[in-house]
Amino acid sequence: MxxxxxxxxxxxxxxxxxxxxxxxxxxxxxxxxxxxxxxxxxxxxxxxxxxxxxxxxxxxxxxxxxxxxxxxxxxxxxxxxxxxxxxxxxxxxxxxxxxxxxxxxxxxxxxxxxxxxxxxxxxxxxxxxxxxxxxxxxxxxxxxxxxxxxxxxxxxxxxxxxxxxxxxxxxxxxxxxxxxxxxxxxxxxxxxxxxxxxxxxxxxxxxVAHAPETPPEIDHFTLETKDEFRLAALVSWLKAERPFMTMVFCRTRTETEWLSEQLSLLGLENEYLSGELSQAKRSRILDAFRSGDLPLLIATDLAARGIDVAGVTHVVNYTVPTHTETYVHRTGRTGRAGRRGVALTLVGTQERNALQAIQKLVPVEAWRGLKVEPLPRSRALTTEAPKRPTRAMQGTKQLTGRTSTKVAPSKPSATKGTAAQASSAKGPKKPTAPAKGGKPTKAGSPKQGPSRGRR
Missing domain, CATH: 3.40.50.300 (P-loop containing nucleotide triphosphate hydrolases)
Structure with a gap:
């Protein structure tokens, strides 16, 4: 043996x-x-x-x-x-x-x-x-x-x-x-x-022999949701899975900035990459992410171009990529160096056709056992990205590139509308960092004190 x-x-x-x-x-x-x-x-x-x-x-x-x-x-x-x-x-x-x-x-x-x-x-x-x-x-x-x-x-x-x-x-x-x-x-x-x-x-x-494009060790999952519950689905997944080092990909810069703002309002530590960031700001964000101090990085494909970060445990597609090459490039950022990774794609009702092309490429399973909780009531929260940057996005950016608005998470109210709930079954294995080496930052944990990822 x-x-x-x-x-x-x-x-x-x-x-x-x-x-x-x-x-x-x-x-x-x-x-x-x-x-x-x-x-x-x-x-x-x-x-x-x-x-x-x-x-x-x-x-x-x-x-x-x-x-x-x-x-x-x-x-x-x-x-x-x-x-x-x-x-x-x-x-x-x-x-x-x-x-x-x-x-x-x-x-x-x-x-x-x-x-x-x-x-x-x-x-x-x-x-x-x-x-x-x-x-x-x-x-x-x-x-x-x-x-x-x-x-x-x-x-x-x-x-x-x-x-x-x-x-x-x-x-x-x-x-x-x-x-x-x-x-x-x-x-x-x-x-x-x-x-x-x-x-x-x-x-x-x-x-060292180079195996041409050794297939990464990645588990591919989908999470079906209605568009109005997409943000709630992501937040519920982050809090349930508590991933150690995650990249979330969005279609546009506006969507990236909006999503970062919403997650910050909900107490989830994150940063976003944008082409408008200075090299110094971009470097500070990447340094924090590479070192494990920043658990959640949000980016477009263009903003993430040229970034090579070891140790990414999870990749999330906020929407289904329209091209299979984009999907492969995004998800290939996890599951490296012999470590298993997780790729999750949020799928809206209008995106099932686009998903079929990906399903022909890699084996994809439905993520099961997740209860999607409704978001807390807050005037600052919106459930869908705007068509163009909001005034808040344009006027309240931090040095790190994220909006500076800080609102403590509201207590969930008993709203009538509840999101769809996936069937309960055994969930996938979680490649989070082991506890022996120190408790890692959790993307699903509310902020307590200053952000370690901030420089």
């Missing part, structure tokens, strides 16, 4: 194991199972693997497990091709620290250089950055690479494709020769091989 490897078998610090449990990670991905033991041996590595394979934790876990040799200067330097990836790596590492004292800093363009200099003065154990910004800080004398024990070149092929070879070599020259170096790349063109020859010493090679 085959025994699955667990993270406990790597003998990592308990704080890291607790952080993994909080994220719901129990078994390592193939790349993690291959790389983590080799990192522990201190060998230089060339790892060929695709994006989304779990490589950040493959190198991050054993490096965070080590004791830093200096309180101020970084002992680990991770170089990434883009600002978005650098920030994503930093967020991923921070999310599994579990109380372990490690300072992880992301340094990339588009941010204040002076602020980054101050961050380095305060000290950083792990620095994640883009080549251009790292060289700028090096020239200023703000970045000290003399104590770097480990260098990680992430997505090396992309770094070189962006023309950063000169900057890379300049950074490598300022580090100790007796260091541990790892190079990760999806492809191995001659330019990457030349870089490996210059930066690595007798490296061990690991190649």
């Amino acid at each position: 085959t025994v699955e490897t667990t993270f406990e078998s790597f003998k990592l610090r308990e704080e890291l194991l607790a952080g993994l449990r909080r994220r719901g990670f129990k078994h390592p991905t193939p790349i993690q199972a291959l790389v983590i033991p080799e990192v522990g041996k201190g060998r230089d590595l060339i790892v060929q693997a695709q994006t989304g394979s779990g490589k950040t934790l493959a190198f991050g876990l054993p490096l965070l497990d080590r004791e830093p040799i200096d309180e101020k200067a970084p002992s680990v330097l991770v170089i990434a091709p883009t600002r978005e990836l650098a920030k994503q790596i930093r967020t991923e590492l921070m999310s599994i620290l579990g109380g372990l004292e490690r300072r992880v800093v992301a340094l990339a363009g588009g941010e204040s250089l002076d602020k980054q200099v101050d961050q380095l003065k305060r000290g950083a154990h792990v620095v994640v950055g883009t080549p251009g910004r790292l060289v700028d800080l090096l020239k200023r004398g703000a970045l000290n690479l003399k104590h770097v024990q480990t260098l990680v070149l992430d997505e090396a092929d992309e770094i070189l494709a962006k023309g950063f070879e000169t900057e890379l070599l300049a950074l490598v020259e300022r580090m100790p020769q007796a260091r541990h170096t790892m190079l990760f790349s999806a492809t191995m063109p001659s330019a990457v091989q030349r870089l490996a020859d210059a930066a690595l010493n007798n490296p061990h090679r690991i190649k």
Whole structure:
């Protein structure tokens, strides 16, 4: 009988194991199972693997497990091709620290250089950055690479494709020769091989086979409802299921902002993405979502384009997508890295024809056992999205992009009209984060105190 490897078998610090449990990670991905033991041996590595394979934790876990040799200067330097990836790596590492004292800093363009200099003065154990910004800080004398024990070149092929070879070599020259170096790349063109020859010493090679579009582990469900009860159905589902990390997709920006406003009025912590948000606001929202501080993110397909967030447990289609490609793209954001995900689509009476195309594509079950409760009476609440932004939406936006109106949830009144109720049967399994690693934020819980997702 085959025994699955667990993270406990790597003998990592308990704080890291607790952080993994909080994220719901129990078994390592193939790349993690291959790389983590080799990192522990201190060998230089060339790892060929695709994006989304779990490589950040493959190198991050054993490096965070080590004791830093200096309180101020970084002992680990991770170089990434883009600002978005650098920030994503930093967020991923921070999310599994579990109380372990490690300072992880992301340094990339588009941010204040002076602020980054101050961050380095305060000290950083792990620095994640883009080549251009790292060289700028090096020239200023703000970045000290003399104590770097480990260098990680992430997505090396992309770094070189962006023309950063000169900057890379300049950074490598300022580090100790007796260091541990790892190079990760999806492809191995001659330019990457030349870089490996210059930066690595007798490296061990690991190649993780890429299964073309491995089918995600997703359970697909529908919840039929009348249009006037659609919002009530979503709210009842959120409170019953209490999902850990959920993306809700809407058709339009107006619908997105309206839905965010309604859920906020009902005490459900959420944020929305819009093309009108500044990069700084968008980044704050995504950082909160990636770290698990924000349980519910609402977006259109356009606003969510280019976002790659690991750990999404649930995807909700507020209305049925008109194209199957849209459905596949949305729901493919969950069920990754060996973790099961849930995709729920709310289906109105006029949307059954559109649903049939999806049913031909994937097996879809009806969500059963949910009692849809009527919404509380409130003048601020509306049951359907407006055709265009309301005055409240236009005039009361927060820095985070969500409406700033705060109304405590009203007590449900005994209204005559009640929503349709699904038949009671055994509901699906819920891929929420386990309790052992700390109680996660629940999207279905009313707010108590300040929002942790707010920056």
